[in-house]
Amino acid sequence: AQSVSQHNHHVILSEAASLELGCNYSYGGTVNLFWYVQYPGQHLQLLLKYFSGDPLVKGIKGFEAEFIKSKFSFNLRKPSVQWSDTAEYFCAVHNYGQNFVFGPGTRLSVLP
Amino acid sequence: DTAVSQTPKYLVTQMGNDKSIKCEQNLGHDTMYWYKQDSKKFLKIMFSYNNKELIINETVPNRFSPKSPDKAHLNLHINSLELGDSAVYFCASRETATSIEAFFGQGTRLTVV
Numbered sequence: 001a002q003s004v005s006q007h008n009h010h011v012i013l014s015e016a017a018s019l020e021l022g023c024n025y026s027y028g029g030t031v032n033l034f035w036y037v038q039y040p041g042q043h044l045q046l047l048l049k050y051f052s053g054d055p056l057v058k059g060i061k062g063f064e065a066e067f068i069k070s071k072f073s074f075n076l077r078k079p080s081v082q083w084s085d086t087a088e089y090f091c092a093v094h095n096y097g098q099n100f101v102f103g104p105g106t107r108l109s110v111l112p
Numbered sequence: 113d114t115a116v117s118q119t120p121k122y123l124v125t126q127m128g129n130d131k132s133i134k135c136e137q138n139l140g141h142d143t144m145y146w147y148k149q150d151s152k153k154f155l156k157i158m159f160s161y162n163n164k165e166l167i168i169n170e171t172v173p174n175r176f177s178p179k180s181p182d183k184a185h186l187n188l189h190i191n192s193l194e195l196g197d198s199a200v201y202f203c204a205s206r207e208t209a210t211s212i213e214a215f216f217g218q219g220t221r222l223t224v225v
Contacts, residue, residue, distance in 0.1 A: 032212050038153075043202060044216040051212050088153050099145065100204075100214055102155040 002027035004093050004103035012109045013081050021076040021106050023091030033074040034092040034100075035065055044090065050074065061085070083112045115139050118203050118217040125193055126225055133188045133220045135203030144186035145204040145214065146178060155202070161186050162208065193224045 007022030025031065032051040036044040048059025055067040065076045074091060091103040116137045125131050137144060146158040159178040160167055166178065175191045190197060203217040 034213060036216075043218040044155075044204075046213050046215075049213055090155065094212070099157050099160055101157075102147075105153045105155070107153070 002031075002093055002095060002101050004091055004101050006089075006091055006103040006106045008106045009104070010107045010109065012111065014111050015083055016080045017110075019076070019078040019081045019085075019108070021089055021091075021108070023074045023076065023103055024072050025074070025091075025093045025101075026072065027093060027095055029095055032094045033065075033067060034094070035059065035063070035074075035076050036090045036092060036102075038088040038090065038105075040087065047076070047089075081108070081110050083110045086110045116203055116205055116215050116217040118201075118220050120220060121218060122221050122223075124223045124225065127193055127195060129193050130189070130191045131193060131222075132190070133201055133203075133222070135186050135188070135217055136184055137203075137205040137215070137217075138184065139205055139207070139215060140184075141205035141207040141215075142183060143206045143208050144180070145206070146186065146188050147202040147204065147216075148172075149200040149202060149219070151199070158188075158201075159186075190222075193222075195224050198222055198224045 004025045034049045035047040037047050038044050050057045050067045058064045063078050088105045090105045092100050094100045119134045143162045145160045158172050161180045177189045179187045200219045200221050202219050204214040206214040
């Protein structure tokens with residue numbers, strides 16, 4: 001069965017710091033990869049997705065992620081975080097014929 | 113218009129009761145899901161329905177039963193509620209042919225006392 005791991009449970013940064021959240025998955029076939037964000041008390045919203053083409057994908061709010069197939073990774077990055085980026089971030093994997101599998105989430109706290 | 117809507121948003125009930133959570137999507141998607149998010153924010157899939165057919169049923173207690181009257185609705189019925197059922201339940205939908213991502217509802221926070 002496929003699984004998704006996220007390297008950090010809780011990340012604390014100051015505003016303007018750079019962010020990188022790690023995500024690894026365990027599935028050898030073709031996958032679609034996602035990052036979702038959950039702001040406090042809200043539902044999950046799509047940040048960005050990868051399913052083919054350029055492995056560097058850009059999402060909303062200045063986020064980007066890089067798919068490295070050889071490392072089974074899909075790390076999320078942002079060059080300069082803001083207080084409003086405080087949220088829970090979920091990496092997810094979907095392979096054809098299966099459901100979405102979510103990672104355990106990484107809580108990001110940005111200090112003003 | 114809300115794409116995926118769940119009702120109620122909050123539900124507080126006593127142990128042993130039976131309750132339902134409703135989900136409706138107006139996106140014309142053919143697959144709908146129920147996820148449970150526990151207190152540690154871990155998301156676990158419970159069910160998915162494709163064209164009114166249950167295609168995956170993870171190892172959830174049979175007290176939980178999904179009901180899909182039509183393609184736009186996937187309701188979650190829970191019998192004999194237990195304290196451990198307290199969580200946030202998210203409905204989601206997806207079009208398998210054309211859309212890769214899933215769209216989520218706003219969640220239902222269930223508290224069993």
